Every structure is written in C-alpha cells, then in structure tokens.
Amino acid sequence: MMDALSDDGSDVNQDDTQEDVMTPAELIAKLEEAWLNEKFSPELQENKSEVVECVMEQLSHMEENLQRVKKGDAKASIHRMEIDRIRFVLSSYLRSRLQKIEKFFPHILEREKSRGEGAPSLLSPEEFAFAKEYYANTETYLKAVALKRMPPNLQTVDMLKAVPEPCLDSFVFLRVKERQENILVEPEADDQREYVVDLEEGSQHLMRYRTIAPLVSSGAVQLI
Amino acid sequence: MDASEVEFLAEKETVTIIPNFSLDKIYLIGGDLGPFNPSLPVDVPVWLALNLKQRQKCRIVPPAWMDVEKLEEIRDLERKEDTFTPVPSPYYMELTKLLLNYASDNIPKADEIRTLVKDIWDTRIAKLRLSADSFISQLEAHAKLDNLTLMEINTIRTFLLDSLNCMYKLRSNLQPGSSKGQFKDF
Numbered sequence: 001m002m003d004a005l006s007d008d009g010s011d012v013n014q015d016d017t018q019e020d021v022m023t024p025a026e027l028i029a030k031l032e033e034a035w036l037n038e039k040f041s042p043e044l045q046e047n048k049s050e051v052v053e054c055v056m057e058q059l060s061h062m063e064e065n066l067q068r069v070k071k072g073d074a075k076a077s078i079h080r081m082e083i084d085r086i087r088f089v090l091s092s093y094l095r096s097r098l099q100k101i102e103k104f105f106p107h108i109l110e111r112e113k114s115r116g117e118g119a120p121s122l123l124s125p126e127e128f129a130f131a132k133e134y135y136a137n138t139e140t141y142l143k144a145v146a147l148k149r150m151p152p153n154l155q156t157v158d159m160l161k162a163v164p165e166p167c168l169d170s171f172v173f174l175r176v177k178e179r180q181e182n183i184l185v186e187p188e189a190d191d192q193r194e195y196v197v198d199l200e201e202g203s204q205h206l207m208r209y210r211t212i213a214p215l216v217s218s219g220a221v222q223l224i
Numbered sequence: 225m226d227a228s229e230v231e232f233l234a235e236k237e238t239v240t241i242i243p244n245f246s247l248d249k250i251y252l253i254g255g256d257l258g259p260f261n262p263s264l265p266v267d268v269p270v271w272l273a274l275n276l277k278q279r280q281k282c283r284i285v286p287p288a289w290m291d292v293e294k295l296e297e298i299r300d301l302e303r304k305e306d307t308f309t310p311v312p313s314p315y316y317m318e319l320t321k322l323l324l325n326y327a328s329d330n331i332p333k334a335d336e337i338r339t340l341v342k343d344i345w346d347t348r349i350a351k352l353r354l355s356a357d358s359f360i361s362q363l364e365a366h367a368k369l370d371n372l373t374l375m376e377i378n379t380i381r382t383f384l385l386d387s388l389n390c391m392y393k394l395r396s397n398l399q400p401g402s403s404k405g406q407f408k409d410f
Binding site for chain 1: 363
C-alpha cells in the first residue's frame with residue numbers, strides 16, 4: 001500500500017517535467033505569487049489559466065491516488081493536508097478574481113473588447129462568460145426594479161459611468177525580484193519635483209501601483 | 225489580507241523535528257519529505273510539524289534564533305537603532321506564536337522568549353507608526369521598507385493605504401463622476 005503511494009507520487013513529478021519545464025513545486029510557487037499579486041493589486045491581473053489548470057490536474061491526480069489507499073494511512077493524511085492547503089490558495093485566488101470582476105465588470109469587458117488580435121486576454125473563458133452574464137443580469141435587474149418606471153428619456157444607464165473604475169493610483173507594498181533602474185516617482189504635491197529611484201533586488205517598497213503596474217505583470221516585482 | 229493568511233504563509237517555513245515513528249520518503253506536490261526515522265532529525269514544513277506534534281508523534285527543535293541570548297541582542301539593537309534592523313526570520317512573530325502555542329514543552333525558556341519577541345515586535349511597530357506618520361505628513365510618494373516583515377506590513381496596511389487614498393482624493397479635488405480619483409468603494 002505504501003509502495004503504491006510513493007510510486008504514484010514520483011510519477012506525478014515525472015509527468016509534469018515532461019509536458020512542462022516547471023516542477024510541481026515551482027508550479028505551486030507560481031500559484032502563490034499570482035495569488036498575492038491578485039490580492040493586493042487594485043486592478044485585475046492577466047489570467048493564469050495555465051497555472052490554474054496544471055494545479056487542478058496535480059490535485060485530481062493526487063486525489064485519484066489517495067482513493068486507492070485505505071483509511072488511516074499515515075502518508076495519505078499528510079498528502080490530504082497538502083492538498084487542502086493548495087486548494088485553499090487556489091480557491092482564494094479564483095475568488096479574489098471573481099470579486100474584482102463583479103466590482104469592475106463594465107471596464108473589464110470594455111478592455112476585452114478593445115484588446116488587439118492575439119494579445120493575451122485578461123479573463124479566462126469561464127471568467128469571460130461570468131462577466132458577460134453578470135453584466136446582463138445587472139442590467140436586467142436595474143431595468144426591472146427601477147428603470148422601466150422612469151420617464152422614457154431616463155431609461156438607459158451607461159454602465160461604464162455608473163460603476164467606478166479601479167483606482168490605479170492607490171499605494172501598494174512590493175518586493176523586487178529583478179533589479180530595476182530609473183523608476184520615475186511622480187510628486188505628491190505641486191511644490192515637489194519628480195525623481196527617479198532604482199529598485200534593488202530583494203528590497204521592499206511602498207509606492208503607487210500605476211508606476212510599477214507593468215513590472216507586476218512581467219513578474220519583476222511581487223506585491224506583498 | 226487577513227492575519228491568518230499571513231500565518232498560513234508562515235507555515236510553509238521549514239523547521240527541524242525529531243520524529244518518534246518511521247516512515248518512507250513522502251512525495252508531496254510541493255517537494256519530497258523524509259524519510260522519517262525515530263530520533264533522527266528531519267526538516268519538515270511547520271504545518272506538518274505542528275500536526276505531528278499535536279498527535280504526539282514528534283519533538284520540535286526550535287530554530288537557532290529562538291534563543292534567549294540571541295533575541296536579547298536583537299532586542300537591544302532594535303532599541304538602539306532608529307531604522308529597522310534585520311530580523312532573524314521573515315516570519316519571526318508568527319513562528320514564535322505557533323511554536324510556543326503548540327510546542328512550548330520543546331522550547332527551553334518559552335516564557336522569556338515570548339516576552340522578548342513581544343518586546344522586539346512592539347519596538348518595531350512603534351517605529352513603523354512613526355515612519356508612517358512622517359510618510360504622510362511629508363507627502364512622500366515612495367518609501368523603502370527593507371527588513372519589514374509581511375505581518376508588520378499587514379498590521380498597518382488597511383489603515384495606511386486607505387488614508388493615503390483619502391488624502392489623495394481630497395488633494396486632487398476631483399468632482400465625483402470624473403474618470404480619475406474614484407475609489408474602490410461605491
């Protein structure tokens with residue numbers, strides 16, 4: 001019984017390195033990075049459906065193996081604990097994306113529309129369907145509850161204006177993963193001058209999200 | 225972020241345990257663990273160490289920095305310097321709390337360590353409050369926060385970021401409905 005488990009465990013490792021250059025441990029680290037970035041950034045980040053799918057695959061593979069193990073096996077319970085921890089990160093990540101979609105849906109859909117051919121999508125196909133449905137439902141609801149009782153000239157609502165945009169000027173905490181030079185810091189008050197800072201690897205900073213937004217998506221900095 | 229989520233991240237740190245059972249190598253998704261042999265020390269993540277400890281299957285070896293003399297040095301340095309000094313572990317507060325709550329019988333002078341870590345924490349948080357205050361009053365746009373731990377950032381995050389946003393909103397004096405200066409809340 002024990003052997004069956006450990007053999008399957010090593011299989012998982014091999015499978016993944018073959019189809020993907022990442023090891024499962026790196027995969028989990030990627031998921032955790034994406035989770036923290038998503039939690040702390042004011043706007044929706046690019047979707048990481050590849051990572052999510054790989055993690056789901058790992059989880060279901062491991063769960064299948066555990067099905068075959070008898071109850072009370074010491075190894076199985078440790079594996080289950082790990083699965084629970086990974087699943088928590090995964091669902092917290094997906095949940096925080098859904099919350100952002102619910103909050104900024106007209107703007108996110110607008111960005112999807114204006115996205116160029118071949119540019120990566122912000123949303124996974126499932127999230128896109130969710131956003132569209134949420135838009136339609138909100139519109140129907142507003143109509144049914146209030147708008148249809150309004151005078152005819154007030155019956156339309158522009159969702160883009162009605163829902164606040166994400167505030168890219170909010171401050172974020174970040175840790176630098178790859179050294180960056182000459183990051184322009186805009187002044188807070190009119191009597192101050194703008195200046196540049198270098199972000200050393202491993203250092204931590206507090207600054208506006210707008211300044212470093214491209215670095216977050218490129219993975220050069222990690223929000224904390 | 226919730227404090228419990230920071231603790232969750234801290235539980236990924238490794239700690240040495242001395243198991244009292246034997247078990248082959250375990251191939252977890254996040255890496256291999258073991259093999260476990262009675263009275264041979266082995267490194268495991270804190271979440272597993274605490275679980276085994278609660279089931280009385282191991283003894284936890286406290287990390288090297290969890291030592292009264294070392295912590296006293298850190299505390300004195302922290303009090304002397306105006307800036308934040310490097311901490312022994314990026315999760316020192318969480319690990320102290322977790323290990324002392326669940327494995328205090330494995331840690332010599334547990335009470336003294338608890339007090340020392342609390343002293344270090346208090347000194348650092350006082351510094352953090354001071355620097356947050358000067359950050360706001362001098363209208364800074366950038367701050368370097370080396371040596372701050374995630375838990376420390378987290379205790380001040382909501383309050384500091386919300387006040388910065390509010391001040392920005394007041395300063396930029398934008399009309400509601402204009403495209404800029406709108407905030408998360410409806």
